[in-house]
Amino acid sequence: xxAPTGRTHSGEFEEIxxxxxxxxxxxxxxxxxSTVLGPALGGARMWHYPDGDHxxxxxxxxxxxxxxxxxAAGLDLGGGKGVIAxxxxxxxDGRLRRAILLDFGDLxxxxxxxxVTAEDVGTSAEDMAVIAERTTxxxxxxxxxxxxxxxxxxxxxxxxxxxxxxxxxxxxTPDLASRRVTLIGFGHVGSHLAELLAADGAExxxxxxxxxxxxxxxxxxxxxxxxxxxxxxxxxxxAPCALGGLIDAPAAERLRCRVLCGAANNVLADPGVAxxxxxxxxxxxxxxxxxxxxxxxxxxxxxxxxxxxxxxLAAGIETTIGVVLEEARRRGITSLAAARRRxxxxxxxxxxxxxxxxxxxTGSTQPAGARMRHS
Numbered sequence: 001x002x003a004p005t006g007r008t009h010s011g012e013f014e015e016i017x018x019x020x021x022x023x024x025x026x027x028x029x030x031x032x033x034s035t036v037l038g039p040a041l042g043g044a045r046m047w048h049y050p051d052g053d054h055x056x057x058x059x060x061x062x063x064x065x066x067x068x069x070x071x072a073a074g075l076d077l078g079g080g081k082g083v084i085a086x087x088x089x090x091x092x093d094g095r096l097r098r099a100i101l102l103d104f105g106d107l108x109x110x111x112x113x114x115x116v117t118a119e120d121v122g123t124s125a126e127d128m129a130v131i132a133e134r135t136t137x138x139x140x141x142x143x144x145x146x147x148x149x150x151x152x153x154x155x156x157x158x159x160x161x162x163x164x165x166x167x168x169x170x171x172x173t174p175d176l177a178s179r180r181v182t183l184i185g186f187g188h189v190g191s192h193l194a195e196l197l198a199a200d201g202a203e204x205x206x207x208x209x210x211x212x213x214x215x216x217x218x219x220x221x222x223x224x225x226x227x228x229x230x231x232x233x234x235x236x237x238x239a240p241c242a243l244g245g246l247i248d249a250p251a252a253e254r255l256r257c258r259v260l261c262g263a264a265n266n267v268l269a270d271p272g273v274a275x276x277x278x279x280x281x282x283x284x285x286x287x288x289x290x291x292x293x294x295x296x297x298x299x300x301x302x303x304x305x306x307x308x309x310x311x312x313l314a315a316g317i318e319t320t321i322g323v324v325l326e327e328a329r330r331r332g333i334t335s336l337a338a339a340r341r342r343x344x345x346x347x348x349x350x351x352x353x354x355x356x357x358x359x360x361x362t363g364s365t366q367p368a369g370a371r372m373r374h375s
Contacts, residue, residue, distance in 0.1 A: 013063070014040075017111065018056055021103025024096060026084060028104050029056045031063035032115050033079040036350045039113055040080025041139070041298065042066040043120025044104060044131070048089045055085040065265055066295070069288035071343035072320070073313075075299050080115040082108070084122075091122060101127055105134025113137050118151070118298040121243070125149050139301040151297035156192035158293025158314040159263045160200075162285040163237060165321035166259040170283045174318070177201035182225070182235040182257070185242030186213040189263040189294075193241060194220055205233060209242070232256055240264040244287075252276040261285035274336035285321050286339035292317060 015032040029052075032040045042063055049055040059081045067079025084104055086092055092100055108117050108131065118140035119128055125142040132138045132145065141147030163181075164174035179202050183194055186208040194204060194217065204222035207230045208214075214224045225233060231251050238257040240246045244266030247255075252273050260267070260282050267287045268274060277284045293314035300310040328338040 013060060015111070015114065016056065016060065017107060018052070019103075019107055021100060022106075023099035024103050026087060026092075026100045026103065027052050027055060028082065028084045028100075028107055029059045030082045030107060030111060030115050031056070031059040031080060032111070033060070033063040033081075034067040034347070035078040035114055036347055037071060038076040038078055039116050039137075039302075040066070040078035041070070041116040041118065041295065041302065042079060042081035043118045043140075043294075044082040044084060044123050044127075045120040046084040046086060046091070046100075046122030046127075048086045049083075052085065055083050059083040062265055065288050067347070068340060068343040069292050069295055070299075071346040072286075072289050072339060073292040073296060073317075074346070075295065077295070077299060077302075081120075082115070082117050086122075097127075098130055101130040102134055105131040105138070108137050109135035111137070116302060118294075139298040141301070147301045150188065151294035152188035153192045154297035154310055154314045155189045155263055155291055155294035156196055157311060158296070158317040159189070159193050159239070159241075159261065159290050160196045161293075161315050161318035162290035162321045163197075163239070163259065163261045165318045165325065166237070166261050166283045166285050168322065169325045170258050175200075176237075178203060179237055180205070180235040181237040181239055182230055182233040183207070183222075183239045183241060184227070184230045184246070184262070185240065185264065186210075186217050187242065189291075190239075190241035191216065193239065193263060194222060198222070202237075205230075205235065237261060240267050245269045247273055247277075249273055249276060252280065252282075255280070255282060257282065259283045259285070261290055262287070263291045265291065268336070271336060274334040278334045283325065284335050286324065286336050288343075289317060289320055289324065289339055 013033050018029045020027050062081035063079050070077035116137045128138050128141050129145050142149045168174040181197055181202045182205045183190055184207055186206050198220045205225050206217040206222040207225045207227050209227055217224055232254045234256045237259040240262035241264055244264050247267055248269035296313045297310045324338045325335055328335045
């Protein structure tokens with residue numbers, strides 16, 4: 001792992017912390033992109049990276065997306081992300097996993113509330129409970145620890161809501177019955193989304209890199225397809241629900257769908273791909289709005305709001321996506337550009353608000369000049 005450890009800031013980022021765990025030796029990073037609207041809340045991703053530079057780059061890319069996600073959703077949160085680079089491709093378990101999680105908890109605590117963590121790819125509510133042994137700046141805990149648990153069902157609910165808005169834009173009705181949906185990724189969120197779509201009467205085709213998920217997918221009545229077939233599948237809706245960066249320019253040219261709407265972060269490999277989608281008549285639901293349900297869920301934990309309120313807000317993503325798509329049509333811009341206009345307008349309004357400080361997880365504020373810490 002080549003990434004240097006320490007504290008720094010880079011360009012638009014307020015703080016980037018990279019350390020090796022004192023117990024585990026694992027490299028971990030937290031990127032804080034913005035705390036203008038509130039503490040930077042973002043999940044802890046546990047993944048095997050080629051090297052430390054790739055791990056830090058992933059944290060930065062995802063942290064910036066979280067800033068736009070929170071702003072567009074109207075939440076008083078900033079954007080941040082944590083990544084834990086596993087020493088091997090196999091997920092760590094036992095004593096090593098516990099040591100890694102405790103080390104990450106110490107790193108979270110060292111940021112003094114500017115970053116709040118939650119579960120993400122490779123981590124769970126049970127992992128959050130271990131992290132919580134070292135820091136209070138953690139949400140998404142299980143009900144036995146006072147939290148709402150796995151946010152995946154709320155994420156899936158929001159993606160379904162976004163899909164309904166896209167369907168209404170494309171075909172004049174939000175009804176998903178008989179719509180052919182190809183779902184890429186049958187993990188935590190993908191499986192919940194598939195259940196919702198099956199209940200809606202959609203015709204499902206599902207793929208995943210893990211062949212063991214074929215049985216549960218077919219049990220829902222879905223048709224299993226191989227991963228190499230998914231991008232070019234003839235369908236109404238393509239729903240990427242695994243890791244991001246799936247749709248690059250060549251992939252965009254291969255798509256045979258009318259709607260692109262899924263749960264993955266950073267679905268587009270490059271913002272310019274949005275122009276290609278627009279030119280091909282593909283209705284794209286910007287991912288940082290479509291998948292905001294999970295963030296809404298853990299935001300509710302942070303502010304001790306009833307879980308039913310999070311469900312209600314996630315369902316409201318249908319309205320938000322509808323507004324974004326209409327603005328894009330009216331202005332003659334892509335849906336991605338319209339979504340970013342929405343988030344940047346809210347961030348800009350916060351910047352202009354006189355005397356606004358940086359919120360911590362306990363609700364206090366500190367002056368903007370106190371945000372940076374360096375090694």
